[in-house]
Amino acid sequence: MVAKQTVFVNEFTNGILDPAQDMLGPVKDGGYIIANTAPGCWGPMITPCLRGGHEVTKPVYVEGAEVGDAIAIKINSIQVTSIVTASGNDAPVEGRFIGDPFVAVKCPECGEMHPETIIEGTGPEAIRCKQCGADVTPFVFTNGYTIAFDSDRKVGVTLNKQAAEKVAADGKKYMSTPENSVQNPIVMFAPHDLVGTVARLRPFLGQLGTTPSRSFPDSHNAGDFGQFLINAPHEYGLSKEQLEEL
Secondary structure (H helix, E strand, O other): OOOEEEEEEOOEOOOEEOOOOOOEEEEEEEEEEEEOOOOOOHHHHOOOOOOOOOOOEOOEEEOOOOOOOOOOOOOOOOOOOOOEEEEEEEEEOOOOEOOOOOOOEEOOOOOOEOOOEEEOOOOOOOEEEOOOOOEOOOEEEEEEEEEEEOOOOOEEEEOOHHHHHHHHOOHHHHHOOOOOOOOOOHHHHOOOOOOOOEEEOOOOOOOOOOOOOOOEEHHHOOHHHHHHHEOOOOOOOEOHHHHHHO
16 A cells, blocks of 8 residues: 555554554654544443453554564644543442453353443443343442533533533533544543542643554553453463563
8 A cells, every 4th residue: 555644543443452453554654643532541441342441543554664663753732622521440340351351341141242332321330231231331430520621621620410410411522532432431420529629631642552463452551451461361361471472
């Protein structure tokens, strides 16, 4: 394929970085990548069909790059598109995963692995298995908050119960979730343990990396979190030696 000066990215992985899958691009050496990223990370954490705990953009091939090469990337700008988001302290729900709630979610009733889900209402019990209707979220909040941003995306303030529930009813709109994203919007949980807390908004890139040499859950790409894959009981488990090779 002919390399492009600018590559626009609005496609996402299923949570697994896989070198066997086609990449986007290629982008010219010295070219530009413009990506409309999906919100992270709580939305993917409550979306069982995503197998890594994140929903990252598909990799882009850089013209002339070969295995082992270093790539220099300069970030020209980051623009926050979400109007509201939510976060908090997580607690995995036992019985709804095999070994790792980020990677191997299992429906507690029908046993479906990585089940597709539907949303029924709002709150932490709204995510249901599409096949049998069971409550299937692998994570809930122990404490959480919903935070809204000003129009300039410079400051945020945490919402009360009434406002959080209004946002929860139309989560994809308030989070500006990209069309090709499959994640469930975390604001639909309507957390509101902190109310009226003001915070400065300073956007950052999140994760930026290269495609590994084998299929790998995207949230486990760092050395510390990757330890959870050693002898894991799910399909993405690795030996210590395999992890060291990545």
